[in-house]
Amino acid sequence: MASPHYPDGTVRALLQTDLVTEATRAALLPRLDTSVHPPQFFDEATYQLLRAVAARIYPQPERPEPIELAPVVDKRLAQGDSDGWRYDAMPPDREAYRLGLGGINQAAQALFQRPFVQLPEPEQDQIIAAVANGTAPGENWQHLPIDRFFEELLAELTEDYYSHPLAQEEIGYVGMADVSGWHHLEPNQLEAREPEAAK
Amino acid sequence: MPDEEVLEEGVLNPVKPEIQDPLLKSILAENAGLLAEAPVELEQPAPLPDPVDEVDCVVIGTGAGGAPLLARLAMAGLKVVALEAGPRRDPTRDYATDEKAQHFLFWNDERLSAGRNPVAFGNNNSGTGVGGSTLHYTAYTPRAHRGDLRLFTDFGKGVDWPFGVEELEPYYEELEHFLGISGPTPYPWDAKRRTGYPLVPLPLNGAALLMQKACADLGIRTSPAANAALSARYYQEGIGWREACTNRGFCQAGCNRGAKASMDVTFLPLAEAHGAEIRAEAYVTEIERDARGRVTAVVYTQHGEQKRQRCRHLFLCAGAVETPRLLLLNELALTSGQVGKNFMAHPGMQVWGTFEEDIRPYKGIPGGLISEDTHRPPDADFAGGYLLQSIGVMPVTFASQMARKRKLWGQPLRDYMRSYNHTAGINILGDCLPHDNNFLELAEEKDVRGLPKPRVHFTAQENEQRMNAHAEKLMRQIWEAAGARDIWAFERYAHTIGTARMGLSGDDAVVNAEGRAFDVPNLYICDNSVFPSALSVNPALTIMALSLRTADKFLAAQQRLDR
Numbered sequence: 002m003a004s005p006h007y008p009d010g011t012v013r014a015l016l017q018t019d020l021v022t023e024a025t026r027a028a029l030l031p032r033l034d035t036s037v038h039p040p041q042f043f044d045e046a047t048y049q050l051l052r053a054v055a056a057r058i059y060p061q062p063e064r065p066e067p068i069e070l071a072p073v074v075d076k077r078l079a080q081g082d083s084d085g086w087r088y089d090a091m092p093p094d095r096e097a098y099r100l101g102l103g104g105i106n107q108a109a110q111a112l113f114q115r116p117f118v119q120l121p122e123p124e125q126d127q128i129i130a131a132v133a134n135g136t137a138p139g140e141n142w143q144h145l146p147i148d149r150f151f152e153e154l155l156a157e158l159t160e161d162y163y164s165h166p167l168a169q170e171e172i173g174y175v176g177m178a179d180v181s182g183w184h185h186l187e188p189n190q191l192e193a194r195e196p197e198a199a200k
Numbered sequence: 201m202p203d204e205e206v207l208e209e210g211v212l213n214p215v216k217p218e219i220q221d222p223l224l225k226s227i228l229a230e231n232a233g234l235l236a237e238a239p240v241e242l243e244q245p246a247p248l249p250d251p252v253d254e255v256d257c258v259v260i261g262t263g264a265g266g267a268p269l270l271a272r273l274a275m276a277g278l279k280v281v282a283l284e285a286g287p288r289r290d291p292t293r294d295y296a297t298d299e300k301a302q303h304f305l306f307w308n309d310e311r312l313s314a315g316r317n318p319v320a321f322g323n324n325n326s327g328t329g330v331g332g333s334t335l336h337y338t339a340y341t342p343r344a345h346r347g348d349l350r351l352f353t354d355f356g357k358g359v360d361w362p363f364g365v366e367e368l369e370p371y372y373e374e375l376e377h378f379l380g381i382s383g384p385t386p387y388p389w390d391a392k393r394r395t396g397y398p399l400v401p402l403p404l405n406g407a408a409l410l411m412q413k414a415c416a417d418l419g420i421r422t423s424p425a426a427n428a429a430l431s432a433r434y435y436q437e438g439i440g441w442r443e444a445c446t447n448r449g450f451c452q453a454g455c456n457r458g459a460k461a462s463m464d465v466t467f468l469p470l471a472e473a474h475g476a477e478i479r480a481e482a483y484v485t486e487i488e489r490d491a492r493g494r495v496t497a498v499v500y501t502q503h504g505e506q507k508r509q510r511c512r513h514l515f516l517c518a519g520a521v522e523t524p525r526l527l528l529l530n531e532l533a534l535t536s537g538q539v540g541k542n543f544m545a546h547p548g549m550q551v552w553g554t555f556e557e558d559i560r561p562y563k564g565i566p567g568g569l570i571s572e573d574t575h576r577p578p579d580a581d582f583a584g585g586y587l588l589q590s591i592g593v594m595p596v597t598f599a600s601q602m603a604r605k606r607k608l609w610g611q612p613l614r615d616y617m618r619s620y621n622h623t624a625g626i627n628i629l630g631d632c633l634p635h636d637n638n639f640l641e642l643a644e645e646k647d648v649r650g651l652p653k654p655r656v657h658f659t660a661q662e663n664e665q666r667m668n669a670h671a672e673k674l675m676r677q678i679w680e681a682a683g684a685r686d687i688w689a690f691e692r693y694a695h696t697i698g699t700a701r702m703g704l705s706g707d708d709a710v711v712n713a714e715g716r717a718f719d720v721p722n723l724y725i726c727d728n729s730v731f732p733s734a735l736s737v738n739p740a741l742t743i744m745a746l747s748l749r750t751a752d753k754f755l756a757a758q759q760r761l762d763r
Contacts, residue, residue: 004618022456024294028301058609081648085306085322089314089655093645126610133607152604159603163596163617164300172620174595176562179297179456182446186405186564188557195560198621 005173005198012170012177020178020194029166029177035066041079042095048075050102053118057125058155059162068168073161074098088149100141101150105132107139173198255279258498258511260484260526263332264743265727266517267463268375270478271471272751279475281509282468283482283500285518286328291464295456299596302453305329305336311521312643312655319545319658319693323452323597326521326696330480331464333519334740338451339428339460340567340629341381341741342587343372343390345575348631348735355583357663358633359732362704362713369394371745376426379461380434380442383426389572399431402445405564407624408590410555412569414682425570425589428461428741438470447564449592467744482507485651487514487530494722495532501649513722513754517747520696520729524640525654527700527710533717533725538710540641542634542701543656544734545693547664550591550627551675552602553684559624566592574628574674575736582666585736586630588675595620605690619686626678628671629694632734633663640699658693695739700729714753715746726750 013033016026040048052071061067078095091097108128109117117128131137133155135147162168166177178194185192256278259266266282273280287304289295296302307326313319327333346365351358373395375381385396401424404412408424415422429445436442445459458465468478479502486499488508497510516523524540527533569590576585599617602608608616637659642652660668672689679687703709706718711730717723726747728739735742 004615005621006618022297024296024301024456025298028296028298059614060610083308083310083322084303085308085326086311086313086318086320088318089312129609133609152607155603155607155609156600159599159613160300160596163599164298169595171614172595172617174562174620176449176594177297179448179450182448183560183563184447186403186447187409188406188555188559191558191560 007170007173007196007198009170011175011196012166015175015178015194016166018178020180022179025177025179032165033167035069037069038072040072040075042075043078047099047102049118050106050116051075051098053125054102054105054129054154055158057122057129058158068162068165070158070161074157088146088153090146091149091153092145097145097150097153100145101154104137104139104141104145104147104150107141108132108137111138254510254512255281256511257281257513257515258283258509259515259517260498261285261332261517261519261522261727262330262463262468262478263327263517263519263727264334264337264463264740265519265747266332266515267334267467267471268744268747269515269517269726269751270476271467271474272748273755274471274474274476276755280471280477281511282471282476282478283484283498283509284330284332284478284480285483285522286330286480288330288464288478288480291454291456291458295454297448297450297456299453299594305454307522309647310653312645312653313658314655315638315657316659317691317693319656319696321521321696324692325694326519329464330468330478331462334462335454335464336452337462337740338567338738339565340589340738341376341379341383341426341428342570342572342737344368344735344737344742345390347576348584348733348737351584351631351633351733357583358631359701359703361732362702367749368742368745371748372741374748375741375744378436379428379466380430380436381426381428381461382431384423387426388421388423389575397426399434401425402427402429402431402565402568403447404568405447405449405561405590405592406557406559407561407592407626408564408568410557410559410624410682411590411626411678414678415571417681418678420571420588420678421573422569422571425567427565427567429455429565430459430461436466438473439466445565449562449564449566450594451566452597453594483649484518484526485529485649487526487532489532489720493720495720513724515724515726515750517725517727519727520699521640521654521656523725523727523729524699525642528642529651533700533710533719533723535719536706536708536710538701538708540699541636541639542698543638543640543658544632544634544697544731545658546632546695546697546734547586547630547660547668547671548627548692548694549668549671549675550601550625550690550692551672551679551687552623552625552690553679553682553687554619555622555624555682555684558621560621561592561598561623561625562594564592568592574671577670580667580670582663582670583633584631584663584667586628586667586671587737588626588628588671591625591627593623593625598623601690601692606688624684626675628675629736629738630664630667630671631736632697633661634698634701634733635659635661637661656696660693695728695734697728697731697734697739700725701732702730703732714757715750716754724750724754
């Protein structure tokens with residue numbers, strides 16, 4: 002299917018208007034900063050590995066500056082934040098990331114004799130697919146349920162990606178323009194601040 | 201002998217009786233010497249200040265279980281203090297229309313989810329802050345049906361409640377009026393109600409309209425649902441005007457204008473107007489008792505400081521995970537062996553589809569439309585039943601659930617999410633039977649406070665699985681009739697229920713039919729943990745009804761004692 006896309010700049014422009022409450026603006030504006038900070042939790046090599054993995058799960062070839070997800074994960078793990086629950090079969094989050102990212106590198110070594118970050122994208126994708134299918138080789142998977150690790154990694158990267166205002170623009174979400182509420186709720190009834198997908 | 205009391209108090213007796221016994225005399229002298237020589241022990245923790253101000257009632261938790269009874273007790277003239285683990289916030293100033301920024305609404309202390317269907321906590325069902333989980337509830341407020349409370353009588357499975365729905369009806373009526381619930385009158389699945397809803401239903405959004413039309417084609421009755429959000433400006437007794445809902449669609453991450461009837465804009469201001477004190481960021485760790493087993497005080501941590509509040513009665517209203525956790529940690533009310541047992545979670549299966557129409561699932565009250573034709577489906581191969589509802593959804597929640605279920609990644613993931621605006625969902629809320637394998641326990645692993653984390657085991661049993669299969673088939677039919685493509689189902693379980701059940705006997709229940717612990721005469725429990733069965737409707741309204749009833753039963757018992 003031809004994916005719809007929404008006009009660039011919609012959300013950036015909206016955030017400057019009085020259609021957005023101060024609380025919402027204060028939450029979203031800092032997230033537009035996509036610069037990569039030095040890691041606080043991961044060591045440099047593991048951090049670059051996570052960046053490379055995130056870039057295959059959320060490839061963004063069209064963006065001059067991709068939305069960086071590894072810094073968000075790094076910050077959470079450094080702070081020890083939780084979303085309130087964890088699969089009992091999984092070790093604590095920091096240990097799960099250490100084991101899981103290590104397992105991804107073990108799979109890369111086993112299948113292509115090189116660390117993940119040195120592989121071309123098609124080979125990286127094969128590794129991700131093997132983790133997603135639960136077939137990736139590697140000693141670490143003896144200690145970590147591979148299916149749950151992939152689910153948790155995917156869910157966290159997904160929440161971080163779609164929390165970004167530009168990713169919300171990509172899917173045509175403008176709920177952040179929250180001052181006036183919505184008056185046209187019926188299908189196909191849009192309001193002025195709701196972007197129409199380009200054909 | 202009137203002097204005896206004075207002597208027993210030990211403070212008003214000015215005479216130091218001389219010790220006659222020579223042996224006792226020498227022992228006392230020795231001890232006195234030891235005490236004088238003993239070094240000052242700096243290592244010893246300073247004893248907690250023990251304020252003499254004993255209050256009538258301490259209420260732990262300010263959600264749907266704690267807030268209504270707090271107001272009721274305060275209005276009866278009692279001195280009441282509520283302890284809330286989370287902070288107090290100002291929704292108009294602090295609430296962003298952003299899912300990530302609203303993370304603070306959820307109980308984010310890590311819980312361990314075990315079993316074959318591990319239950320998600322946090323934003324799925326567990327809140328914190330002054331107002332508890334009502335800060336993030338969808339405001340969906342159907343009443344329980346008569347049959348929901350007598351599952352065992354009707355099916356020979358599960359358990360009956362110790363009373364019938366007629367006990368709850370006066371409270372449902374009171375709540376619908378007080379909170380300003382918007383809903384259909386007459387109610388299609390309960391036409392003989394004594395009272396109607398005070399406000400007309402909220403407008404239907406895209407998902408609700410699609411479901412309405414498809415159900416009509418299939419011969420399934422639907423109606424705009426009862427929601428505790430105001431379809432018009434509403435004057436609430438004791439509080440003042442609350443503004444109407446603007447269809448912002450963000451109920452599950454906090455209403456920023458007080459249109460949704462969360463406890464922080466309804467019962468809690470009412471309670472405070474009548475003298476109740478609410479202490480926020482007060483995390484309870486200990487419940488103290490005297491030799492007779494009566495609760496005497498609660499110990500809590502607030503802003504890094506440990507404090508004690510003495511009380512004559514304790515109301516534990518911390519939800520079906522933290523309530524049994526506190527009981528287990530304090531070895532309180534455990535003789536029935538039922539604390540932590542019978543954990544139930546509502547089957548909440550969702551079915552999603554992609555439509556030609558531009559839906560914009562972020563607009564409008566999320567649960568706009570309901571059908572209760574499936575309350576007792578004629579072709580059911582399971583006990584109990586479920587309700588159907590249309591659902592709106594915010595992008596991050598939707599993306600996260602979709603990723604967990606469909607495991608898309610790379611370009612297909614981004615491509616799928618670009619159809620977000622054309623996505624609409626239906627879900628069920630179904631009954632759940634208690635089962636031995638589903639329970640809460642304390643884990644070895646500790647939280648940041650050094651207390652054991654709760655571990656919750658949940659596996660959907662045959663009854664839930666059959667209900668899910670029945671519901672998935674029906675919801676797929678509805679969405680096919682509505683013209684959806686790429687239909688997929690997400691099996692999930694919502695709400696936390698049943699871990700300190702109510703019953704007729706202390707042999708198989710933790711609290712009696714009035715909500716009082718069988719073991720502890722001045723301990724009441726009121727939240728979803730006391731539900732004997734899960735009900736086939738969302739729990740919030742029934743928790744609030746139980747809360748008012750618990751307060752009334754308590755007050756009546758006090759009057760009997762006073763006479």
